[in-house]
Amino acid sequence: MGALNVIVLVSLVYVAMLFCVAFAADRAAARGRGTWLRSPIVYTLSLSIYCTAWTFYGAVGFAARSGLEYLTIYLGPTLVMVGWWWTLRKMVRVGRSQRITSIADLISSRFGKSNALAVFVTVLAVIASTPYIALQLQSVTISFAAFAAVDPTHTGEISETGVALWVAIGLMVFTILFGTRNLDANERHHGLVMAIALEAVVKLCALLAVGIFVVWGLAGGVEQTLARIDQSAIARWEVPGSRWVGLTLLSAAAFMCLPRMFQVMVVENEEEGHLRTASWAFPTYVMLMSLFVVPIAAVGLDLSPAGANPDLFVLTLPLENGQEGLAVLSFLGGFSSATSMVIVAAIALSTMVSNHVVMPVWLHMTGGSAVVSGDVRAVAIRARRLSIMVILFLGYLYFRVSGGGAALAAIGLISFVGVAQFLPALLGGLFWRGANRRGALAGLAVGFAVWMYSLFLPSFGASAVMPQGVLENGLLGLAWLRPQALFGAAGMDPVVHAFMWSLSLNIVVFVFVSLISFPQPVERLQGAQFVNVFDHSAPSGGWTGGLVQSEDLMIMAQRIMGAQEAQALFGEVAREQGMSGYLPEPTPDFLSRLERSLAGSVGAATAHAMISQIVGGASVSVQDLMAVADETAQIMEYSSQLEMKTEEQARTARQLRQVNEKLTQISVQKDAFLSQISHELRTPMTSIRAFSEILRDGGEMPPEGQRRYASIIHDEAIRLTRLLDDLLDLSVLENAQIVLNLEEGNLGALLDRAETAAGLSDNSMTVGRDAGADQVRLYTDTNRLAQVFINLMSNARKYCDADAPRLDIRVAERDGMLLVDFIDNGSGIPAGQQGTIFEKFSRVSENKAGGAGLGLAICREIMARLGGGVEYLPGQTGGAFRVYLPVAEAGAAEAAQ
């Protein structure tokens, strides 16, 4: 059997094994088992898709041409990984918390979910990656050709395009099978990552094996190898500084920006902690990958015939030295490098193409009527598969068109410069809140244009795409626009030249446009979320199985629903799932049920955000935040209503307390009143009883004595009657049972009447009146009003203690009230008693003869009924009372007439 057949067979067996590994890993992941799938080592190995066939074969070729310069391609990523704390940590955190699916998604999410930006990044990524995919197909093809060349049984040329086609189809099938199995929200592909990790091991082992064979097998030891290097064409350290620094920066930039690197580094990341391991493990991997490159190159240059392709030394050295087994291993290493790169690149690009190009177009065409979720899922998967086919076909097409002639490394670097254009938008978006969409778009457009003009189009060769004249004399004959000597920067390496100009102009335009334009609200919100991601998002949770998540959910639910309710709910679900205890599996049913329960407490959007934070490891999106804000507003409104109600209740309680106090006072007053009244009634009754007993038992008593006693009894009976009359009167007044007899009257006449009735007309007291002011019309119950006047006048007569008693009656009108003041020239009422004189049974002094102390109380009640009042007027010449009643009553009288 010939070597070619062996190689075909081995490839097929190898691919079948990869299928099995991917399938088994997917099954294990689906069953929630296989924590080994989530180990940091697998993550680190998956990062090794950075080392494509270009680095596997091409690095040796690179070293054979330019010595140690090939190291820059590894040193850049090493520095990025070692500096993971600066950038990668943030990228991964943002990617996880925002459910980022690709680098286009990251950039567009950061800049306000702009689809224009996403489409632009997607197109740029496809243009930059297609040659790279073609490169992988080419490397597999030429490695087949290398085997065919030494196969004695094989006659004639093998069809390069045929091999490339079959490889492309095989990769297409594999990618579609394992890359589009599910539309997982987190876009993780366990089986695929596992297969890639396995391929990483194969390519490392292959390169190390070839290196060991070359050093100890061919060269005869370390010292001899070093001697050969010293004697070879690459013995001198002659790397130009610009290329050394420029290519290191370029590879560092590309490492962060390549869509496939973003896919494995951010999207497929299981846990942030893996990055910590990868920070030293990945540099170790690439260091080992590059360890034997210079020895292989030097020995290859020494042993191979002149004109041999140094890109294939890794394969040809074992092959030509009779180590077919090693050659097959080496072939598998290159094959692994090529296939893993193509698969991941195809997945990353197809995700971008379907999410940002196909789906929006489809939704637009169907008028956005896709309300059925299953419908969209099917379309999305079909779009993804279609995109994979298109991308691989494009790669194949590029390979056919370009003819596979160019040196491998050249295309790789051109592609790197293309994707490096994402760097300003990526880092600016992560670290600068002022970066905005217009800036990112403008920067990307300028960088892309410069890359196309100065590197990509000239790379097809003179006159292929770009006319020779433009290449030599610049666009429109302007010398400073020469593609490879922009702005007079002649004599630079084309790649470094293009990298420098495209990235510099990209950054300048990005920053400038960001500074002068104003971002949209969503952009600003997303900007804050991205830049301050460590303030907002929790470090990613364990992802180490269902129970931990359930426990987290339980802790959260207890906090919100209360411990007992939460335990009851969890316990019930656990029993339904046939488990004991309180921690059920976090099935979708259970989660939606829990979400509904929580929504009752905190609102639907908040509940959703909380659960997804624990289960999905994702933070809230803008829409979530807005929904939360709405709910919060509702809750705040509700709580303000509650607050109002509480205030009202407090008010009512205060009022109730006041009423209660009043009632207590009234009860006390009632008791006092009863004791007073019994006292008042008892005094006359006692004397009546005593004197009537004397009369009954008197026997011999002179008639004048009998008359005296009888008159005392009579007086006391009259006093008693008057007291009872007063009490009755007061009771009627207080209970508002009084019927007012409203009639027209004249104040002067009323006062005259009262004066006579009060006994003031006997000149015992001088009465001062202003006859003119008295003439006021009244419309009121004149009899009642006269009663008040009489009471006040007789009080003045009784209590005025002046030598020449005098009563002044003044009438005035103020604020719609008729004021009648009764002012005597006595000593007045002591200040301490002024407040109580209107109360029942209150008397100014006990020694003065008088009534029961009901007079003023009755006055007060009468005046209240008449719509006015009576009050003591302090600060006058003596005792002073003011009676007031509304003038409107008087006016009404006129109207009535």
Add this chain to the structure above:
Amino acid sequence: MSPKRGSVFLARRAYFQRRAMDAARLLPVLGAGIFVLPLLWKSGDGARTVMVMFYIFLCWTALIGLGWIVSRRLSGPDADVNRDPAGDANEQVHVSREG
């Protein structure tokens, strides 16, 4: 800023984690310096590929070793201590208020 930032003196463990973070930030700077250094060497007699190769691979190994030490120092449950703790606190208050 958060009042919790106010604490000047940290526990020994947290202190070393902070220093590990500083180291993690400085490591790529150190690496860049190391890898640029050979450019200063005169080609010809002074610097030969073999020498530079030894230098770079040794430094590379040392850098990896340092990275390993730093990443081990950074591990632990509260490796993320530079995160603003106010965010969590606010959320808890929020939840308990509504709950």
